[in-house]
Amino acid sequence: MTGTAVPPITPRGEEARYYERLRAHEVTYQGCADCDSVIFPLRTVCPGCGSESLEDRVSSGRGSIHSFTTQHRAGHPLLADRVPYTLVLVDLDEGFRVMADLPGVDPESVAVGQSVEAWFDDIDERLTVLRFRRAGEDS
Ligand SMILES: [Zn+2]
Known part of the structure; x- marks a missing residue:
């Protein structure tokens, strides 16, 4: 769009x-x-x-997947070209939990317990959003 x-x-x-x-x-x-x-x-x-x-x-930005879900319908027109996308609930190593997306992966390959690391998507000059990638994979 x-x-x-x-x-x-x-x-x-x-x-x-x-x-x-x-x-x-x-x-x-x-x-x-x-x-x-x-x-x-x-x-x-x-x-x-x-x-x-x-x-x-x-935070180190490192953690593991506590839970996840795959979105097959975009919740906003901005996301229309991203479906399906996977949202992950991540247990960070420091002991807190955060939700973000895990872009560019086959949803069938995602599993609870996989190691992930944060990466930072600079949307524009004002906004950076937190995303994750599996540990050792390029985003
Ligand atoms: Zn206290």
Whole structure:
């Protein structure tokens, strides 16, 4: 489909900081200085103990597939030329879980437990999105 614009994304607060770090090709999560909880998505208060002593940490981007699904119908016209595409729920090595897509793979070859690594797709000068690829494969 031609002429389909990227939908405007205007993240705010902690989400804006997460997207700013994606522009620098970093997956950011937090650790609580008081109870050592691992926190994602970014917040202002620890969901474990209520502390506001949270520190930003940078993930290695490596993890394994916890679950996945293959989309055969595009949820947005922008994605029409991508179907089928696979969404993965990834357990990052640091102990948090994130969802993103795993583009360019045969959906039949995807399995729970496969090792994946983050890569960063610079959509335009404002937006970078997180995607995954299987460990050792080029995106
Ligand atoms: Zn805490």
